[in-house]
Structure formats: structure tokens, C-alpha cells
Amino acid sequence: xxxxxxxxxxxxxxxxxxxxxxxxxxxxxxxxxxxxxxxxxxxxxxxxxxxxxxxxxxxxxxxxxxxxxxxxxxxxxxxxxxxxxxxxxxxxxxxxxxxxxxxxxxxxxxxxxxxxxxxxxxxxxxxxxxxxxxxxxxxxxxxxxxxxxxxxxxxxxxxxxxxxxxxxxxxxxxxxxxxxxxxxxxxxxxxxxxxxxxxxxxxxxxxxxxxxxxxxxxxxxxxxxxxxxxxxxxxxxxxxxxxxxxxxxxxxxxxxxxx
Amino acid sequence: xxxxxxxxxxxxxxxxxxxxxxxxxxxxxxxxxxxxxxxxxxxxxxxxxxxxxxxxxxxxxxxxxxxxxxxxxxxxxxxxxxxxxxxxxxxxxxxxxxxxxxxxxxxxxxxxxxxxxxxxxxxxxxxxxxxxxxxxxxxxxxxxxxxxxxxxxxxxxxxxxxxxxxxxxxxxxxxxxxxxxxxxxxxxxxxxxxxxxxxxxxxxxxxxxxxxxxxxxxxxxxxxxxxxxxxxxxxxxxxxxx
Numbered sequence: 390x391x392x393x394x395x396x397x398x399x400x401x402x403x404x405x406x407x408x409x410x411x412x413x414x415x416x417x418x419x420x421x422x423x424x425x426x427x428x429x430x431x432x433x434x435x436x437x438x439x440x441x442x443x444x445x446x447x448x449x450x451x452x453x454x455x456x457x458x459x460x461x462x463x464x465x466x467x468x469x470x471x472x473x474x475x476x477x478x479x480x481x482x483x484x485x486x487x488x489x490x491x492x493x494x495x496x497x498x499x500x501x502x503x504x505x506x507x508x509x510x511x512x513x514x515x516x517x518x519x520x521x522x523x524x525x526x527x528x529x530x531x532x533x534x535x536x537x538x539x540x541x542x543x544x545x546x547x548x549x550x551x552x553x554x555x556x557x558x559x560x561x562x563x564x565x566x567x568x569x570x571x572x573x574x575x576x577x578x579x580x581x582x583x584x585x586x587x588x589x590x591x592x593x594x595x596x597x598x599x600x601x602x603x604x605x606x607x608x609x610x611x612x613x614x615x616x617x618x619x620x621x622x623x624x625x626x627x628x629x630x631x632x633x634x635x636x637x638x639x640x641x642x643x644x645x646x647x648x
Numbered sequence: 649x650x651x652x653x654x655x656x657x658x659x660x661x662x663x664x665x666x667x668x669x670x671x672x673x674x675x676x677x678x679x680x681x682x683x684x685x686x687x688x689x690x691x692x693x694x695x696x697x698x699x700x701x702x703x704x705x706x707x708x709x710x711x712x713x714x715x716x717x718x719x720x721x722x723x724x725x726x727x728x729x730x731x732x733x734x735x736x737x738x739x740x741x742x743x744x745x746x747x748x749x750x751x752x753x754x755x756x757x758x759x760x761x762x763x764x765x766x767x768x769x770x771x772x773x774x775x776x777x778x779x780x781x782x783x784x785x786x787x788x789x790x791x792x793x794x795x796x797x798x799x800x801x802x803x804x805x806x807x808x809x810x811x812x813x814x815x816x817x818x819x820x821x822x823x824x825x826x827x828x829x830x831x832x833x834x835x836x837x838x839x840x841x842x843x844x845x846x847x848x849x850x851x852x853x854x855x856x857x858x859x860x861x862x863x864x865x866x867x868x869x870x871x872x873x874x875x876x877x878x879x880x881x882x883x884x885x886x887x888x889x890x
Contacts, residue, residue, distance in 0.1 A: 528808075582852070584856065608832050610832030610864060613832070613863075
């Protein structure tokens with residue numbers, strides 16, 4: 390059974406305050422080793438530097454890493470919604486059409502924008518146009534509460550949106566009913582308490598839940614932690630297998646969900 | 649000696665756990681003692697009911713449970729009297745939940761209750777991590793006002809305030825950081841910036857389980873000496889036992 394980590398970063402061990410490489414392949418090698426040692430086959434791979442420095446450089450570095458490890462990394466790009474419209478649309482199209490990225494990841498509180506800025510409407514338009522999903526850090530004040538992301542998904546029903554943290558420790562209750570309502574809103578389980586993870590499963594079933602760790606370049610135990618949490622679910626093995634990998638594959642078949 | 653520094657018992661809207669069920673889990677996973685506190689409604693509204701429930705449990709299982717009293721500072725003098733009563737009858741600390749109880753830790757409304765804790769020389773556990781009322785620096789402000797009191801930062805600011813912990817530690821060294829709701833990445837940050845002497849293991853049961861919480865701590869703090877501190881010795885020290 391293939392295990393896919395739907396939330397990983399390459400290149401910055403934030404919590405340890407340690408840069409593991411801005412664009413060189415040593416960061417990618419470290420990422421691949423951690424994933425392999427953890428028993429994870431593939432990852433939705435996000436930039437780290439791209440959220441904090443130059444998004445285009447981050448996208449290029451991620452593309453180089455993916456080229457070196459195409460069997461492990463499923464790359465997602467990022468952009469700055471404050472760019473002028475031409476630059477914004479151009480970089481998004483470059484990411485998908487030239488670099489082969491599968492979607493876009495944002496961390497609004499780090500990147501410093503509200504979900505209501507005009508550039509995020511352009512992001513939605515481009516993602517819908519290119520038929521790629523978008524994922525957001527959620528569960529944090531001020532710019533990315535769980536419901537701020539939900540209402541973005543609600544505003545764009547043809548846009549496939551993945552909550553990257555399931556609302557974190559306290560926002561997960563907010564997303565249960567919206568997830569039932571919105572076909573275009575899925576949840577990555579990297580964040581809720583164990584009680585929250587179980588409740589999301591109990592209320593929503595397995596089909597829109599994805600295993601994710603926020604690991605990759607982090608401490609190796611980060612990946613192990615969320616593997617343990619998903620495997621500890623009170624759920625049949627068939628459902629755990631979906632959450633650990635099968636759903637991630639299905640999630641990427643965007644057209645099927647929103648047809 | 650393993651001490652769970654934070655568990656809930658009682659029947660609540662979101663958290664429900666019978667004391668006997670907690671004891672079973674403790675026995676299964678080698679937990680010697682647990683610091684217990686009441687659940688939601690009793691933290692917010694029905695403080696005496698919650699404290700009486702805790703008192704019954706610590707009398708029934710005196711070697712296994714330590715009880716932390718709840719008192720909502722908005723009750724004013726009645727809260728002070730209830731805390732004095734609960735401590736006088738056998739509870740051994742104060743639990744504050746600024747988010748549920750709706751107050752700022754650096755607002756004078758909290759001071760009368762902390763005055764009681766200071767007088768009785770018992771620790772004060774404070775929920776943190778929720779935006780605004782649960783901001784760790786608000787607890788640091790309170791802790792700096794009461795340097796003689798040991799404060800336990802519940803959940804150590806998880807999930808979003810982990811960046812602030814080293815500076816809380818630097819300016820309010822009388823704070824211990826309780827581990828529940830955190831994970832290996834945050835533990836690694838604590839290991840590098842705070843150290844094992846100031847961390848206490850908590851499960852936040854029934855929100856999580858002992859195997860999940862303990863495995864992640866052990867993944868990061870691999871030295872036995874550090875584990876001994878985090879899993880028991882630091883909390884025993886906070887309780888005045890060592």
C-alpha cells in the first residue's frame with residue numbers, strides 16, 4: 390500500500406531554526422532520506438523558502454529537487470498574491486505548464502496576506518482554469534483561520550481546496566459541517582488533536598481525509614508522529630489505507646470531484 | 649515515577665472521562681500519578697461542583713491523583729473563597745482557563761486567585777495557545793508579577809505560539825511548559841531553546857492517549873535523564889515533593 394504524506398516541506402527545518410539548504414540538492418537528499426526512513430513513499434512537496442523569500446526562486450528550487458527525485462516528490466508551487474496581475478498569472482502558468490507542479494500552497498500568516506485580497510481571486514481563477522487544487526495553512530489567527538479557508542472554498546465551488554492542517558488544535562470543530570456541505574473542500578490531518586482526528590473521521594468518514602505530517606525537512610519524528618496518529622484511529626484498516634495514501638491519489642484527480 | 653501533569657475527569661460537552669477509566673489507562677502505560685482537573689462547564693460555571701468531584705477522587709485514590717482546583721475569577725470574592733476551600737480540603741493547585749473563563753491573565757481580575765496560590769504555595773496551571781486570551785506572553789506577564797509562584801503553561805502555547813516560548817522562559821523562569829498538544833517539531837524547538845529542566849509531560853486526556861504523547865517526547869528527548877525530568881521529576885518539584 391502506497392503511503393503519501395499530503396503535507397511536507399523541503400528545505401527549512403523551521404522549528405529547529407535550521408536552514409537545510411535554499412536550493413541545492415542536499416536539502417532534497419535529506420528530505421528523501423527522512424521520507425524513506427519513515428516508510429513514506431511520496432509527498433505533496435511544498436517549498437519552504439518560497440513562502441519567506443522569493444516565491445519564484447522557491448519554485449525553481451523545488452522543480453530541481455523534483456527532477457532529482459521524481460518518484461518521491463509531488464511538487465506544489467506558491468506565488469505572491471500582491472504581485473501585479475500579469476506576473477501573478479504568468480508565474481502560476483509557468484509552475485503548472487512548464488515546471489509540472491500539481492497545485493499551489495499558501496501560508497497566509499507567513500506570506501502576509503488576507504484571503505480577501507484581489508490577488509487571491511486571480512489565484513482561484515487560474516487554478517480553476519488549469520484544473521489544479523490549492524492548499525492553505527489553516528487554523529491560525531489572523532489571516533488563515535479554518536473558516537477563512539472554508540469561505541474561500543465556498544466562494545469558489547469549482548476550486549478544489551485542501552485544508553493543510555485540519556484547523557489545527559482548536560479549529561477542527563469549525564470544519565466538520567462545511568466539509569459535509571462542500572464537495573470541493575478536503576482535509577489534511579496534520580494538526581488536530583487525536584480526539585479531533587477521530588471526530589473528523591467519525592463525522593466525515595474516510596473519503597475526504599488525507600494523512601499529512603508537516604514533515605519532510607523537519608525532525609524525523611514529525612513524520613512518525615502523524616503516521617502513528619492515523620494508525621491509532623478507531624477505524625477499519627481499509628479506511629486507514631485510504632487516509633494514508635489512496636485518498637491523496639484520488640484527490641489529485643481534480644476533474645472527477647467537481648464534474 | 650511518571651506523572652501526567654494534565655488530565656481531565658468528569659462528564660463534559662467535549663471532554664468526558666471517568667476517573668476509573670483514566671486509572672486503567674495509567675496502569676496500562678505505567679503512569680504513576682495524574683494531575684486531574686474538571687471539564688468544561690465546571691471550569692467555567694460550576695466550580696464548586698467540579699472541585700467537589702476532584703476532592704472525592706483524590707480521597708478515593710490518594711496515591712494516584714493530585715487535584716487542581718478551578719475558580720472563575722469573574723466570581724470575584726466567591727471565587728477566592730471557593731479556591732481557599734478547595735485547597736484547604738485537599739486540592740493542590742489552581743487551574744485557570746482564560747479562554748473558557750473569559751479574562752486576560754495580565755488583568756488584575758486574576759490577581760486575587762493567584763494571591764491565594766502564592767499564599768498556599770501551590771502551582772498555577774494556565775491554558776495557553778488560543779489566540780488573545782491564551783497568549784503565552786500574557787502568562788509571562790502574570791508570572792513576572794508573581795516570581796515566587798510556579799506557573800505551568802498548559803499546552804506550551806500550542807499550536808501557534810511556539811516561537812514565543814524561549815523569550816517567555818528567559819523573562820519568566822518560574823514557568824514550566826506542559827507538553828500536550830505539541831509534537832516532535834515543537835519538542836525539538838524546546839530542547840534547543842529551553843531544555844528538559846523546564847518541561848512537564850501532560851496528556852490532556854481524554855483529548856489524546858499516553859502512547860501517542862509519550863512516544864513523540866521520547867523520539868526527541870532520547871536521554872534517560874531528560875526523560876526522567878520531563879515525565880516526573882519536574883512536576884514533583886512543582887508540587888513541592890522534591
